[in-house]
Amino acid sequence: MFHKFKNLFSNDLGIDLGTANALVFSKEQGRIVVREPSVVAVEAFSGKVLAVGEEARKMLGRTPGDIKAVRPMKDGVIAHIETTEEMLRYFIKKAQSAKLIHPQVLVAVPSGITEVEKRAVKDSATNAGARLVRLIQQPMASAIGVGLPVGDPAGNMIVDIGGGTCEIAIISLNGIVLSRSLRVGGDEFNGTIQEHMKRAHNLLIGERTSESIKIQIGSAYPMEQEATLEVKGRDLSSGLPKTITIRSEEIREALKAPLDNILEAIRVTLNDCPPELAADLIDRGIMVAGGGALLRGIDRLIAQDTNLPVHVADDPLSAVAEGTGSALQDFKVLKRVSSL
Template identity: 45%
Template sequence: MRWAPLGRDLAIDLGTATTQVHVRGRGVVVDEPSLVAVDTTSGRMVAAGEAARDMLGRTPERVLVLRPLSDGVITDSDVTEQMLRHFVERARPSRLLRPRAVVCVPSAVTGVERRALEDAAMRCGARGVYVLEEAMAAAIGADLPVHSATGSMVVDMGGGTTDVAVISLGGIVNARSVRVGGDEVDEAIVAGVRAEHDLLLGERSAEDIKLRVGAVWPLARPLTTRVRGRDLSTGLPRTVELGSDEVRRLVEPVTAQVVEAVRLVLDICPPELAGDLLDAGIVLTGGAAQLRGWTERLRHELGIPVRLADDPQHAVIRGAGACVDDFGSLERVLAGPGRR
């Protein structure tokens, strides 16, 4: 089956934190939060993406802002379909021609979860859906030699999942996916500040703390920030100061799970490929990989080189987009109904 060069086919990374859409010949045209504001009385979508994010914590009682995906999989199919349709219609250059779509999925996705993603894409107007594992997409997007006999290792840290994979000869040799990512880091900050400071934070405040002072390894120059929340004793607003060392301690249970997943994949890696990784090292991708100290932490724990990919937040969609743009040479890394 030939991939028609009409410039209308899509690559979709439907992530827990962010949804990105690449259009063949145009690049990434949608890059927005995976958030939806829903009118609870009618069930209809009020806003999606950045517009929904701006409504967080500010909506009337009948409007609810929610994430329709959790840990990289669909939890509310109706809302997910409304959100995806909104983004796809913005990206489609033609309403008359139904595009084909490459959809990224976590490595550990079940058959039922994968089918839900495929069905959502089909109901949004796709006439054929190809599935690409996020770890493979990240490796392609990071310009790793995925078709070479030399082994490559990628750790893709997203909002809801972290995918770890060793890749060789165009396929995944070993992989592990843990349902831990940037969202769990935010939740650990909220829980830790509540337990230690008796202060209740919102979701956006926790994310701001992560961006300002978050770290997984001691910093040469520790950072501090002031954060405002609601005092649980008095119910009044209160401000506390948090430092990078304290935040690192709060998120340690989450980061330890990622380190262990990488270690387990290395433990079962074939000796020949393990030797390659000593030279090539590990490449980190995904938005959560930008948390300070990840390269130092993994290098210390594992004793092999670690580097952060260029523009790690867009590595997955770049890889999926490359499959759309050059389908002939990358067809064998894809799976889906379109291959029949």
């Protein structure tokens, strides 16, 4: 009864403050209620925030040069504190509808985050209207979100490849036994594709184009049917617009370096893993989540390298937010997996 009453006034929120996408899970509604790009449009000369999220992204490219895009999160941590706060305030408000009490929020943060960075996340969320802020490590949230039995006394391995970070963790009994956080992710994939286009084709392309190449024909492992794609950009020598055709094989080659970094980190994590837990992974395998899990053949690449079964999450982009939501449902679990 009291619980129901309290719920009328407050609404706990789980937040995945990602480098590329921010998601908010509403405990009251039992689902993800906000899913928007982590972008803020700022007036260049005054620094005034003009739009946040999807609206900010839409404004970009259609407005004169006095408006600039800011991605307040970089490499999984807060790069611009004020814009992060504005962004959080907007998302919290959007998820809150008409509530009287400030919400308790659970924010997922990278496992490699420093104390100073933690404080920045907490202060931002508090200033943005949260009553109480708890932090959960992203790989834990991701593992819970994809439904791994993290409370089992057995090894569970998660690899979450986001826009800015790759989080690798082995979890048992609701605790992270080992983890690794690399500042490598989808953004870097885009970057190496841009570099490749410059070097191999003398073609300058933007970040949006490189991301679209990655999504359309990018791969981590040879594909049954290799593909080609027409790409438009600016010729570096003539300075004029130019269209060329690229092949999926060359994009795979361009992605090799960042993928090798991820494989190396997975290997090191497995090497450090206590033997009993390592043995569990032979059957349980490795779960891959985050937007990077959608790269074609990433499961086969990791499986080939580790000799372990590899599964891709059903909805890799929602894993962390879903995990914060599940953690909020059960206070005992919440206390174990998060910190104040």
